[in-house]
Structure formats: C-alpha cells, structure tokens
Amino acid sequence: MNVTRGFTGRPRAENAGLPPGQYDAGDDWPVLSAEVTPELTPAEWSFRVDGLVAEPRTWTWEEAHRLPASAYEGDIHCVTSWSKFGVRFGGVSLDAFLSVVRPHVSATHAVAYSHTGYTTNLPLADLTGGRAWIAWEYDGEPLAAEHGGPARLLVPHLYFWKSAKWIAGLRILDHDEPGFWEQNGYHARGNPWEEQRYSGD
Amino acid sequence: MTEALGRTPASEAFTPPTRFAVPGRIPVSDRVASVWQTATITEIRRETPHAATFRLAVPAWAGHLPGQHLMLRLTAEDGYVAQRHYSIASAPDDSGHIELTLDHVEGGEVSGWFHTTAQPGDTVEVRGPLSGFFAWPGDRPALLIGAGSGVVPLMSMVRHHRARGLDVPLRLLVSARTPEELIYAREYGAETTPVFTRSAPEGVPVGRMAAAHVAPLLAQRPPGGWEAYVCGSNGFAEHASRLLVAAGQPVDRIRIERFG
Numbered sequence: 327m328n329v330t331r332g333f334t335g336r337p338r339a340e341n342a343g344l345p346p347g348q349y350d351a352g353d354d355w356p357v358l359s360a361e362v363t364p365e366l367t368p369a370e371w372s373f374r375v376d377g378l379v380a381e382p383r384t385w386t387w388e389e390a391h392r393l394p395a396s397a398y399e400g401d402i403h404c405v406t407s408w409s410k411f412g413v414r415f416g417g418v419s420l421d422a423f424l425s426v427v428r429p430h431v432s433a434t435h436a437v438a439y440s441h442t443g444y445t446t447n448l449p450l451a452d453l454t455g456g457r458a459w460i461a462w463e464y465d466g467e468p469l470a471a472e473h474g475g476p477a478r479l480l481v482p483h484l485y486f487w488k489s490a491k492w493i494a495g496l497r498i499l500d501h502d503e504p505g506f507w508e509q510n511g512y513h514a515r516g517n518p519w520e521e522q523r524y525s526g527d
Numbered sequence: 528m529t530e531a532l533g534r535t536p537a538s539e540a541f542t543p544p545t546r547f548a549v550p551g552r553i554p555v556s557d558r559v560a561s562v563w564q565t566a567t568i569t570e571i572r573r574e575t576p577h578a579a580t581f582r583l584a585v586p587a588w589a590g591h592l593p594g595q596h597l598m599l600r601l602t603a604e605d606g607y608v609a610q611r612h613y614s615i616a617s618a619p620d621d622s623g624h625i626e627l628t629l630d631h632v633e634g635g636e637v638s639g640w641f642h643t644t645a646q647p648g649d650t651v652e653v654r655g656p657l658s659g660f661f662a663w664p665g666d667r668p669a670l671l672i673g674a675g676s677g678v679v680p681l682m683s684m685v686r687h688h689r690a691r692g693l694d695v696p697l698r699l700l701v702s703a704r705t706p707e708e709l710i711y712a713r714e715y716g717a718e719t720t721p722v723f724t725r726s727a728p729e730g731v732p733v734g735r736m737a738a739a740h741v742a743p744l745l746a747q748r749p750p751g752g753w754e755a756y757v758c759g760s761n762g763f764a765e766h767a768s769r770l771l772v773a774a775g776q777p778v779d780r781i782r783i784e785r786f787g
Binding site: 328332333334335347356357358406407439441444472494495506507510511523524525526 | 544561658768772
C-alpha cells in the first residue's frame, strides 16, 4: 500500500452498496457521452433484436410500450468512479423482448448499439434473468435526452458505459465482440464489484 | 426462414447501421492501462486563483498522445482510496515527466489534497494513458473548443502543435469567466480566441460563446475539414456541440469529453 502523505479523504461512510474505488455522487448525475446528444423523438425511435435469434424483430415506440412494464430501483455505477444510489427507472425488461425473438442455443453474447452508432458488448447472461431493461422513464418522468432518452439500455449491475444511451438494437452473437469503449482500452465485462475498469483488470 | 441461417461469420465484425460519431482514434495498450505507477510531484505552478499545474516525474511513463487522460489515486493510512480521471496537460516528450492542471473543486477530496497539502516530493499513483477517442496525433486539422479546465487536454494539443512545428491547421476557442480565471493565459498565440463570460479586458466583449465565434472558423474550413474536440462541463459541451452542428460541422467529426 502506497500511502499518500497527508491524505485523509472523505469521512468514511459505512455503505455496503458502494463498490471498491467508487464514491457516492449524491444528487449529481454526470453526463459522459462522447458524441453529440442526438435529437431523437419517440416517433423516430425504434429497437431491433437480430442476429442469432429465431425471429428477428423491430419494435416501434408504441409497440415496445405494449410489453409489460417493469421498473428498476437501485444503484448505478460509472467507471469514472461515481455511484448513484436509489435511482428509479421505468421501462420493459429485456427478457420480454428476448422471449419474442428467441435467441439460438449457440448465442453467448450481444453487441448493443445506439441510434448514434455507439456500441458496447455484453455476455447474454448479463442481459437476461431480470437484470437488464429498455428504460424510458427516470424518477417517473420521461428520460432526458442527455441521459439517453427517449430510451436507453439499462444494465445496472455493470459499469454504466454498458447501458447504451439512445438504444437502437441488439445483435445476438456466438462470440464476444468489443464495442466502442472496449476497443478504447476498457474492460470486456465491466463488473464494478470486481473493479473491472480497464482491459487487464 | 430465420436470419440465423444467414448469420454473420465470426470473422466479420459487427458494424452498426449508423457509423459511430466518434470512432476510436488510437489503440490503447492494455498493459499500461492496468499498471499503477508511482508519480513524484516535482513542481507546482499556480495558473489561476482556482487552478494549479502539478508536474509529476513518472520514470516508466509509456508516453501519450495529446488529449489522453490518466487515472490517479490517493491512498489514506487506513487503506481508503480515492481515484479520479484527469486529462494530461503536457505535450508528449521524453522528459519522463507529465503535467496535470487541476481545478480546486469545492469539497473535492482529491483536488483538495493537491491544492492544500501536496508539496514537491510527495508521491501519488497513476495508470495510463487511457482512452484513444479524444486523442489527437497531430494528423488532422483540429478545431478545439473548451471552457474552464476543459482547456487542459486541448492545451496538450496546442503545445504538441508548437513543439513539433506542425503545419496542420489548429484553432482554439477557450471560454473563461474572467481574464484572471483563464488558464494558460500567457501561453496563447494567434491560434487562440478567448471568450469571457463575466468580465473581459478593455475592448473585448463579455458574453457566452456564440455562433459568431464558431462561424468564422467553420468558414475557414481546411481541406478535409476540421476534427472538432470539445471539452468542459456537460452544460458547456451541450452548448458548444450544438453551435458546431448548427454551423455545419458534421456530427461524426465532433469528439466530446465532459467533466464527471
């Protein structure tokens, strides 16, 4: 351990929900997208799941909203080291979309892509079992454009760069394919509890 | 009939229907991104009442490109660790040193330590350089727009441009509240236009960065066009990127680094 002379840091908060190396951002919700925030209306938004699936399918805003509503209440963690506690997102569980397209038994991974062209890769196991959503509400209000509205992917148990803003689709694959940040040195999976920030962590 | 039959072979990488606005520019070494190195503060220079530059000796520094950042961590005696991303201010060179310019953030545990406790001889830990997407290797004409300490990675580009005597066009628009708060004020040359939002020197207008600042630069569009780099708070980045789009800069030629 390399102790920094004279460094004490913030008062220690007993917070079992805080992954290693993270701090509580409180009411702040930093925006870190690398591209220009798109002006995308709900009417222009669509969400497609294809690749290794029985029935590839595209949902419009209206069609996606006819699926059973599902909410996430909990915490989110950004690789830049802030965490945000007790957030509330509303949308639809990704399981509802996947049960329609039916991934092939050989499917292992997915690339999520945005209407801007942003990409991020995830193991299929991280997108199923009630752990991932297409979210369009935050705190009961429509999700703001700078936070990925009209709709974003939400995978709150991984670092938040995996939760692609302005989600456009998932390509289901039988192999892992690095997305934008993953090609720029970031970790393939991004589990905050194992501090998988960078490739090699 | 299913699309599974016509699936993409594993050898062909998936390409999204929309090309990503800011494709990565340079590969980042997994090794340097994952190794913590000891950095020794060798010099502290005040830039403004709220910002100072910290020169660090990092003997095994692998080198960086202008625009890249690093992760820095401080460790308390009880093992508590705080880590933050900071842009590198210095141009790449072979001095075995790098420089960071840090704002004194109110209540900031890391920047607070740097501004109130740090002295030459103190050591911290760094890993990097990280992230290639905001890097500028000096190849394409660069239009740089920053506010506050958002100018830091852009200054690395300006310094690199000068140190190498590059011919490729480079322009910097930098916003500060007042002349006293303009970081690197004495270093700017003809490539830079400062914009002051609260008070300005005699004869210089006061006001937010506007279309009138951006339009002349887009009018002088060099062959091949500008690669635009925007850095600052999210509010500033949203404002500046909208100005660029409105002035005709292609969305896929705008790279944005936001504080956070």
